[in-house]
Amino acid sequence: MRRRVRCACLVALVAASVPLRLGAQANDALYDRFNALSGWEFRRYAFDPGITLKSISQWDMPLVLVTPVGRSLSVDLTSYLVSGRVESYGGTTETLSGLTDTQLRMLYTVRRDRAVASLSFNLPTGKHSLSTSQFQVNGAVGSTYLAFPVSSFGTSLGVTGGLAYAQRVGEWNLGVSGSLRYLGSYAPFSNDTLTYSPGLEGRVRAGADRLLGQKARLLLGVTVSSFSTDVYSGSNALLSGWYSPGARVIVDAALVRVVGRATVTALAWDFYRRAGLTNGASNLETRENVLNAELRVAHPVGGGGRLQLEPMVAFRQWSPADYRGGRLYSTGVSARYGINDRLSAILSGRLDTGWVYARDRGFANLTGSGFTLWVRYQR
Amino acid sequence: MTLPTARGPRPGVRQLALACAMVLAGCTGGARSGGGPATVSPADLTALETERSQHPTDPEVNLRLARAYYAVQRYADARGALQVVLVAQPGNTSARAYLGLTYEGLEQYDSARAVYTRLLADQPPPSRAVRRLLDGRLALLTRKELQQRARFAIARESLLVRTPPDSNTIAVMPFRYTGADSSLRPLERGLAALVVTDLSRVRRLRLVEREQLQVLLDELQLAASGRVDPATGARSGRLVGASEVVEGQFSEVPTANFRVDASVVRASDAVIAATGSGSDKLLALFDIEKTVVFQLLDKLAITLTPGERSAISERPTRDIQAFLLYSRGLEARDRGDFVGASQAFQAAAQRDPGFSAAAQDAQSSQAAKTATTTPAAEVAATVGGGGGGGGGGAGVGTASPAPNQGTLTAAINNAVPSGAAKLEATQPTTKGTTTTPTNGTIQQLPPTDPNRICEGASCAGVRSVLTGTIIIIIKRP
Numbered sequence: 001m002r003r004r005v006r007c008a009c010l011v012a013l014v015a016a017s018v019p020l021r022l023g024a025q026a027n028d029a030l031y032d033r034f035n036a037l038s039g040w041e042f043r044r045y046a047f048d049p050g051i052t053l054k055s056i057s058q059w060d061m062p063l064v065l066v067t068p069v070g071r072s073l074s075v076d077l078t079s080y081l082v083s084g085r086v087e088s089y090g091g092t093t094e095t096l097s098g099l100t101d102t103q104l105r106m107l108y109t110v111r112r113d114r115a116v117a118s119l120s121f122n123l124p125t126g127k128h129s130l131s132t133s134q135f136q137v138n139g140a141v142g143s144t145y146l147a148f149p150v151s152s153f154g155t156s157l158g159v160t161g162g163l164a165y166a167q168r169v170g171e172w173n174l175g176v177s178g179s180l181r182y183l184g185s186y187a188p189f190s191n192d193t194l195t196y197s198p199g200l201e202g203r204v205r206a207g208a209d210r211l212l213g214q215k216a217r218l219l220l221g222v223t224v225s226s227f228s229t230d231v232y233s234g235s236n237a238l239l240s241g242w243y244s245p246g247a248r249v250i251v252d253a254a255l256v257r258v259v260g261r262a263t264v265t266a267l268a269w270d271f272y273r274r275a276g277l278t279n280g281a282s283n284l285e286t287r288e289n290v291l292n293a294e295l296r297v298a299h300p301v302g303g304g305g306r307l308q309l310e311p312m313v314a315f316r317q318w319s320p321a322d323y324r325g326g327r328l329y330s331t332g333v334s335a336r337y338g339i340n341d342r343l344s345a346i347l348s349g350r351l352d353t354g355w356v357y358a359r360d361r362g363f364a365n366l367t368g369s370g371f372t373l374w375v376r377y378q379r
Numbered sequence: 380m381t382l383p384t385a386r387g388p389r390p391g392v393r394q395l396a397l398a399c400a401m402v403l404a405g406c407t408g409g410a411r412s413g414g415g416p417a418t419v420s421p422a423d424l425t426a427l428e429t430e431r432s433q434h435p436t437d438p439e440v441n442l443r444l445a446r447a448y449y450a451v452q453r454y455a456d457a458r459g460a461l462q463v464v465l466v467a468q469p470g471n472t473s474a475r476a477y478l479g480l481t482y483e484g485l486e487q488y489d490s491a492r493a494v495y496t497r498l499l500a501d502q503p504p505p506s507r508a509v510r511r512l513l514d515g516r517l518a519l520l521t522r523k524e525l526q527q528r529a530r531f532a533i534a535r536e537s538l539l540v541r542t543p544p545d546s547n548t549i550a551v552m553p554f555r556y557t558g559a560d561s562s563l564r565p566l567e568r569g570l571a572a573l574v575v576t577d578l579s580r581v582r583r584l585r586l587v588e589r590e591q592l593q594v595l596l597d598e599l600q601l602a603a604s605g606r607v608d609p610a611t612g613a614r615s616g617r618l619v620g621a622s623e624v625v626e627g628q629f630s631e632v633p634t635a636n637f638r639v640d641a642s643v644v645r646a647s648d649a650v651i652a653a654t655g656s657g658s659d660k661l662l663a664l665f666d667i668e669k670t671v672v673f674q675l676l677d678k679l680a681i682t683l684t685p686g687e688r689s690a691i692s693e694r695p696t697r698d699i700q701a702f703l704l705y706s707r708g709l710e711a712r713d714r715g716d717f718v719g720a721s722q723a724f725q726a727a728a729q730r731d732p733g734f735s736a737a738a739q740d741a742q743s744s745q746a747a748k749t750a751t752t753t754p755a756a757e758v759a760a761t762v763g764g765g766g767g768g769g770g771g772g773a774g775v776g777t778a779s780p781a782p783n784q785g786t787l788t789a790a791i792n793n794a795v796p797s798g799a800a801k802l803e804a805t806q807p808t809t810k811g812t813t814t815t816p817t818n819g820t821i822q823q824l825p826p827t828d829p830n831r832i833c834e835g836a837s838c839a840g841v842r843s844v845l846t847g848t849i850i851i852i853i854k855r856p
Contacts, residue, residue, distance in 0.1 A: 077798075175790035217423070221789065336432050342434070
């Protein structure tokens with residue numbers, strides 16, 4: 001019954017969002033065209049023998065709808081049908097499948113090209129009460145090192161308010177934004193009475209970009225997230241406590257340069273998470289740093305401009321506080337093809353190789369593979 | 380081209396005024412789908428090409444891409460994209476303006492001229508500002524065409540030597556000033572212009588434009604050398620297809636204040652066919668010049684009709700100072716200084732309101748000045764906003780004084796994550812000029828919506844399985 005209500009809610013939202021476009025005019029909305037995106041994504045990491053974990057895999061089907069509503073508003077809706085799987089050398093396999101939570105976001109243009117206000121709702125259409133075995137899958141896909149397309153299945157009803165402002169200063173385009181997020185309490189375990197009450201999350205972003213000469217653009221950004229305390233309330237003292245997540249800092253930079261008909265993109269980001277506090281004591285295991293660097297070269301193929309290929313190589317270093325972490329080397333290629341004026345497809349594949357080091361358990365080499373097919377409709 | 384007088388408001392005028400005002404307000408920010416003129420950055424080419432690959436016939440996308448191609452001087456690609464736009468929207472004035480500019484980039488000046496001329500002939504007629512811009516582009520085109528023609532002629536000089544020149548075609552070299560008063564040097568061009576004007580009154584003669592010969596001399600770098608001799612004149616004449624060349628010089632002399640000498644040189648063999656000279660006070664400059672011209676015509680055995688004689692006798696102005704200013708204008712225009720040229724011509728016209736050539740050249744130089752100081756995007760924005768059946772909404776006249784829109788998109792998508800960021804990755808912008816790399820970066824960032832419940836118990840990611848932490852149990856202190 002509950003699932004039926006969730007589905008009905010989602011369908012109603014989808015249906016409601018589409019015809020609203022009819023009322024749209026030439027407008028100031030940040031997204032001024034109707035867009036729908038769906039497809040299929042797959043990501044898998046396999047680990048060599050020697051550790052318990054054999055593989056983590058996930059496939060998902062995203063559903064993204066974006067539509068302008070009236071002159072200054074755009075609404076977007078995102079959900080996924082997802083399935084995650086964790087396999088161990090011990091012979092156990094855990095699978096978790098279903099719909100994720102649905103994000104319904106409204107963007108209101110306060111001032112064209114300058115200021116946007118946002119109100120986003122997290123609708124609990126996903127699974128949030130899991131068995132302990134299912135929770136293993138939920139945890140496995142939440143990695144910052146081996147990033148999966150969908151990092152969380154479900155939580156609770158939540159709301160996020162945000163504001164972004166952009167300003168041109170000399171040759172620079174500057175953008176700042178902030179948001180505050182509230183999530184309601186929920187029971188994360190289906191076989192336990194534990195209640196989880198997430199704290200507020202505040203997020204601030206500052207970005208800048210500028211042209212370098214006539215053929216290059218430089219982009220810089222930093223995003224900082226801070227959290228108030230999460231509270232776990234169980235039926236007894238053993239199942240209660242609190243956790244104060246450490247602040248996150250993401251610094252990103254990119255340089256794009258046109259070289260002949262090709263466009264070369266060099267980008268890097270660094271994710272740093274401070275140690276959180278568990279019941280007032282520093283929890284070093286939660287401190288980590290992930291550094292990522294990529295090089296991409298996009299080149300149109302043929303004269304029609306319908307097909308574009310973008311090979312890439314990437315490097316990633318994971319540095320947790322308590323052990324050596326891991327390293328990943330990746331390569332891949334994306335192909336974007338315009339089927340017609342409204343429909344386009346993006347096909348990409350990637351291969352990864354690297355290792356992860358588990359405390360007291362040595363190295364484990366790993367290989368990864370990924371495949372993405374997205375189809376996008378725009379009108 | 381003459382400027383039309385304002386006849387009251389038209390629908391496009393307010394739109395254009397708004398566009399111009401915004402442009403002049405310094406908007407260099409990102410263009411939206413509605414279009415801003417300035418910042419389709421070359422660095423966004425990938426985004427735009429991606430978008431075009433998804434919507435190959437979308438006129439809006441192709442127009443943005445064409446602007447980006449134009450910005451990185453990929454004119455052939457820009458032309459291709461613009462042709463797609465114009466198939467869908469033949470009346471899109473922004474695209475047509477960019478097409479003209481693109482043809483200029485491709486050095487296909489005839490095609491560019493045809494585009495601008497058709498834009499000027501649009502119905503309803505374009506606004507005054509648009510006409511001024513287009514007139515300016517045409518003036519610049521003329522200069523570019525002359526330069527191209529000169530380079531072409533120089534490259535083919537060996538062939539041209541063997542080609543018989545057009546009979547009765549005369550070119551007039553700039554006169555050489557041999558005196559010491561530098562304020563009189565501009566008369567080198569002024570006197571040449573006067574002689575061209577006078578000789579052009581003779582029906583049986585065909586005159587090479589003074590500017591055409593001047594550009595050729597500039598290309599040959601002969602003008603600066605001060606070499607004015609029969610051989611130089613003959614060579615120049617052959618290069619511009621003239622059978623005869625008028626050369627001359629002038630200076631102050633003790634007895635008569637001012638003296639002008641001129642000769643007609645046959646281009647084929649550098650033989651002097653006729654000479655003429657005159658001297659008087661400087662204030663009688665026009666009389667001296669007429670005397671010399673009549674002498675030359677007489678020695679060339681050209682019998683003038685009364686009408687031709689009367690026409691030659693006309694003075695463009697009676698104010699020698701106005702003519703000196705006008706000559707300065709010619710000098711400035713020849714070196715591409717349209718600002719200086721415009722000022723000098725205007726000053727000449729102010730001194731003598733009856734000096735119609737000065738007034739006319741002031742207008743054309745003003746238009747050229749506007750055209751040279753107006754970036755391509757603004758030209759297209761102004762023309763596109765100026766009406767003329769503009770292709771429905773794809774014009775770029777609604778400029779916004781804003782930063783790159785991608786900056787704003789990236790800011791909000793990082794603060795309030797959403798699956799809409801996937802659109803940024805697949806088509807990095809929905810508006811066309813956003814900062815693709817930022818959006819691409821978003822796609823590659825770690826989960827923007829972290830799994831906090833797992834994080835609290837250190838069970839997120841591979842760590843959870845490796846360390847065996849699965850269930851969250853936290854003791855209350």
